[in-house]
Amino acid sequence: MKNIVLFGPPGAGKGTQSAFLVEKFGFVHLSTGDIFRSNIKNATELGTLAKSYMDQGKLVPDSVTIDMLKSEWSKHSHAMGFLFDGFPRTKAQAEALDDILEEAGHQISAMIGLEVPDAELSIRLLERGKTSGRPDDANPQVIAQRVAVYHKETAPVQDYYQAQGKYKAISGVGSISDIATSLEQTIQTL
Ligand code: AMP
Numbered sequence: 144m145k146n147i148v149l150f151g152p153p154g155a156g157k158g159t160q161s162a163f164l165v166e167k168f169g170f171v172h173l174s175t176g177d178i179f180r181s182n183i184k185n186a187t188e189l190g191t192l193a194k195s196y197m198d199q200g201k202l203v204p205d206s207v208t209i210d211m212l213k214s215e216w217s218k219h220s221h222a223m224g225f226l227f228d229g230f231p232r233t234k235a236q237a238e239a240l241d242d243i244l245e246e247a248g249h250q251i252s253a254m255i256g257l258e259v260p261d262a263e264l265s266i267r268l269l270e271r272g273k274t275s276g277r278p279d280d281a282n283p284q285v286i287a288q289r290v291a292v293y294h295k296e297t298a299p300v301q302d303y304y305q306a307q308g309k310y311k312a313i314s315g316v317g318s319i320s321d322i323a324t325s326l327e328q329t330i331q332t333l
Contacts (some may be wrong), residue, residue: 144249145170145224145333148231148240150301151257152293153286154264154271155315156322160257161228163323168330170226171219175208177228178215180277197279200288202232202296209239216243232297237304252333254304255326257315261290 147170149157158174165172179197182190189211196203212230219225231237244250259267265286272280279285304310313325 144222145252145330146227146244146249147225147252147330147333148227148254148304149257150254151315152259152261152264152297153289154267155257155259156319157228157257159319160323160326161226164226164326164330167327168224168226170224171222172226172228173212173215173230174228175203175212175230175232178211179203198285200279200285200292202292205233205235205239208232209236212236212240213243231300234299234303237300251304251307251309253309253311253329254301255329256301256310256312257322258312259315263316264290 145168147164149161149164151157158177161172161174164170179190179193183194183197184190189207192207193203202208208230216225227240231240241251265283268280268286268289269283271277272282272286279289301310311329313322313329315322
């Protein structure tokens, strides 16, 4: 079973490329951002809590996020593989994910990072905000906060997987199909 973490700053193209990888490899796609947005849409208690952090560009607390991820993950016991998108975003989440998988006799195959310069991210996110309907894409201050949180809290997760020899970098700049091809080739080697 392949367990891939698709990594990268907000606006790197994780969502776009996930759709392609799910189609190509049949992964179960677990995007914590998507799950939070679906909870907001359905007006659940979890959605209300998550929204209060998301609207400010902050991370939802680890305990809430980890419990939710574990619960979603456990719904797919027959999956051929998982694509984790937007999770783990902190070292505590990475450690929790290792524990969850290890208990089931699995492990992360690789973290693949889509690397995109900061200046390009802000342009992409503001552009996406015109059509995505996401309040966190529409406000330049919230975008700046999300990129800052990425560097401070999420970037160390790369070191966590690098130390395990599992980090693979791919340029996230270029055409969507060229990036998809690089991702596909990288996953095929795992
Ligand atoms: P995303 O769709 O991945 O860009 O996530 C949108 C927002 O959801 C983030 O800015 C966070 O507020 C929240 N979020 C998503 N995934 C996580 C996570 N793994 N840990 C904490 N907060 C998260």
